[in-house]
Amino acid sequence: MLTVPIRQLGEPERAAVQRILDADPYAGAQIAERVAAHGLNWWRSDGRIYGYDPGRRVESIIWSGAHLVPVGATPPAVAAFADLLGSEPRICSSIIGRAEAVLDLWDRLSATWGPARDVRPHQPLLVTDRSPLVPGDPAVRLVRPGEVDQLFPAAVAMYTEEVGVSPLQDDGGRGYRRRISELxxxxxxxxxxxxxxxIFKAELAIITRRTTQVQGVWVHPEYRGRGIATAAMTxxxxxxxxxxxxxxxxYVNDYNTAAQRVYQRCGFVSAGAFATVLF
Structure with missing residues (x-):
């Protein structure tokens, strides 16, 4: 009997998916948040989860939606995921996850999905579970609902600087503003x-029972170099x-040494490396 090692996963495989996500709670955070909110029925969310199951046990998973996110992906699993995904048109705007899996996946998909707009092969993944030893900035606080208009230009500036394209270009920024408002x-x-x-902003872009992932960290250009980032991040x-x-x-771009120094002062330690492929 021919065994197909890749299959779309549903609610009956919830425990298997959770086991893989728990084994790497940082790389799997984006998927874990969606699974907690929507379960594994793909039509209730914005993507599908495929599992690599060469025997009787799911060993690796990949989220396929606006982003492509492999978790626990061994080399055989990456090869199998690439065979499946390479036969379909690309729907994702990025591939993100553990560096070794992402780069192997992109090497296999680039011939059919390329070219990429940018490949970031080494992005240190950093984690902390304790309060920083440095004092926090008492002026940093949660943004209030009535302050979205003030926050939005800073968010657009951060996104454009980080990603290399403006979030306003597709729909005038309506979708991105909706996301900022939700945060x-x-x-x-x-x-x-x-x-x-x-003059400073950051968001908890992902929240799971194991971790929260900070994204969108930004200091206004006129205030950079003044030492405000460490206290703000604290x-x-x-x-x-x-x-x-x-x-x-x-996770942070490896060339952003200033940000890495800030995170180190805030007590973050290495948990490996991500890679990102942007389209």
């Missing part, structure tokens, strides 16, 4: 204001650990 409403967005201007970490999750995680 504010969910008490996931932090900022420091000087008057009506945001305030974010302290609130997230107290209120949201037992660990705080993030």
């Amino acid at each position: 504010v409403k969910g008490k996931r967005a932090y900022a420091r204001f000087v008057g009506d201007q945001v 305030a974010v970490v302290n609130d997230a650990l107290r209120r949201v999750a037992p660990t705080v995680s993030l």
Whole structure:
């Protein structure tokens, strides 16, 4: 009998998926949040989860949606995922996850899905489970619902600087503004204001029972080099650990040495490396 090692997973495989996500709670955070919210019925969310099952046990999974996210992906699993995905048109805007799996996957898919707009092969993954030893900035706080108009330009500037394209280009920014508004409403967005201007911002983009992943960390260009980022990030970490999750995680571009120094001062330690392929 021919055994097909890749199959779409549903609710009967919930325990198997959770086992893989728990084995790597940082790389699997994005999927874990969606599974907790929507389960494994793909039509209730914005993507599908495929499992690599060469025998009687699911060994690796991959999320296929707006982003492609492999978790626990061994080389045989990556090869099998690439065979499946390479036969279909690309729907994702990025591939993200553990560096070795992402780069192997992209090497196999690039001939049919390429070219990529950018490949970031080494992004340190950092984690902390304790309050930083440095004082936090008391001016950093959660953004209030009535302050989305002030936060949005800073979020657009951060996104454009980080990703290399503007979030306004497809729909005038309506979808991105909706996402920012949701983060504010969910008490996931932090900022420091000087008057009506945001000079620091960060968001808890992902929340699971194991970790919360910080994204969108940004300091206004006029305030960079003044030493505000460490105290600001300390305030974010302290609130997230107290209120949201037992660990705080993030990943950073390897060329952003200034940010890495900030995170080191805030007590973050290495948990491996991510890679990102952007389309």
